[in-house]
Amino acid sequence: MxxxxxxxxSANFAQLGEDCQRLEQAGADWLxxxxxxxxFVPNLTIGPPVVRDIRRISHLxxxxxxxxxxxxxxxxAFIDAGADLITVHAEACSHLHRIIHMIKxxxxxxxxxxxxxxSLTAVENILTDLDLVLIMSVNPGFGGQQFIPSSLDKIRRLxxxxxxxxxxxxxxxxxxxxxxWSKAVVEAGADVLVAGSYLFSAENLELTIKQMKQLPG
Numbered sequence: 537m538x539x540x541x542x543x544x545x546s547a548n549f550a551q552l553g554e555d556c557q558r559l560e561q562a563g564a565d566w567l568x569x570x571x572x573x574x575x576f577v578p579n580l581t582i583g584p585p586v587v588r589d590i591r592r593i594s595h596l597x598x599x600x601x602x603x604x605x606x607x608x609x610x611x612x613a614f615i616d617a618g619a620d621l622i623t624v625h626a627e628a629c630s631h632l633h634r635i636i637h638m639i640k641x642x643x644x645x646x647x648x649x650x651x652x653x654x655s656l657t658a659v660e661n662i663l664t665d666l667d668l669v670l671i672m673s674v675n676p677g678f679g680g681q682q683f684i685p686s687s688l689d690k691i692r693r694l695x696x697x698x699x700x701x702x703x704x705x706x707x708x709x710x711x712x713x714x715x716x717w718s719k720a721v722v723e724a725g726a727d728v729l730v731a732g733s734y735l736f737s738a739e740n741l742e743l744t745i746k747q748m749k750q751l752p753g
Contacts, residue, residue, distance in 0.1 A: 539728040540748050541566035541599050541708070544590075545581065545679045546732030552586070556594050559735075562742040563749070566597040566621075568710070568730045571614070573604035576628050577677035584610070584617040591618030599730075601649060601710070603676050604628065608635050615642045623647035623670050623708075626658040636665050647708070651676060652684050656694055663701050668728070669694060673721070674711030679732045683712025688724045695725030715747075722751040 542564050547555040556567060569587055574580040591598060600619040604610065607624040614622060622639050626648050629635050639646035647668030648659050652675055659669055671694060673687035691709060698705045709721045710730035718729055729748055738744040 538722055538726070538749050538751050538753065539565040539706075540735075540745050541568040541728055541730045542735045542745075543568040543570055543679065543710070543730050543732035545570040546736040553590060553593050555736075556590050556596075558741065560594055560596050563745045564596060565749075566599045566728070567594060568732075569598060569600045569619075571600060571602050571604060571610075572677065576605045576625065577603045579677045584613040587614060587619060588617040597621060599623070599708075601670065602628075603649075608638060611635070611638060612642075615639075615644060619644060621645040621647060621668065623649050623668060625649045625651065625676075627651055627654060632658075633662055633665065636662060640665070647706075649676075649710075650690075652687065656690065656697065660697065663697060663705060664703055666703075666705055668706040668708055669698070670708040670710055670730075671726075672711050673709055673713070673717075676711075681712055683714075683717040687711075688720055691721055691724040691726055698725075718748050719751055722753045725753070727753075 542559045572579045572581040597620045599621045600614050601623045636646045645667035649670035651672050673683050674681035706727045708728035709726045713731040714734045
């Protein structure tokens, strides 16, 4: 079954706790937490204190996506705040292997995100160390962008790489996910769908999440 990870970037931050509980009650599997520093991407979002506060009211897996420079400087704080999985960008890490094992040695899961223009070779030699690879199907930094169609071929090629891997690795896709593209990316091989504006604008959130989870891969 497809896992659905709503991005709280599209939530109403004046009622973030209520929105997180509503997502959990509607059947979401994970909460996707987009962390931006205004340097690696042109936007600024939330830090560890927010994650710590919503951790108190949610039982979902916290999927923390660090779109920041020098992620190693904040990884310990997000672990302490309650992250279950931390994903860093290959483009932001000079020593990717070291950072991945910094995360895993703390007892949580580790992932690597790839921007649209970044080759899959960036994770080829580290795939056996990973729990997740995130394909960005938009250029990161803002919600509500349009899906980049060429991402589908990248997803297919990554799925082939994962199938030859001895360890299980989730293939996550984030960016422009809606009813049309969610079907296409699952058919291409995605296991985990990140969606923000599509879910938060849904008339029937529970039904929309259910439909996403039942997409045939």
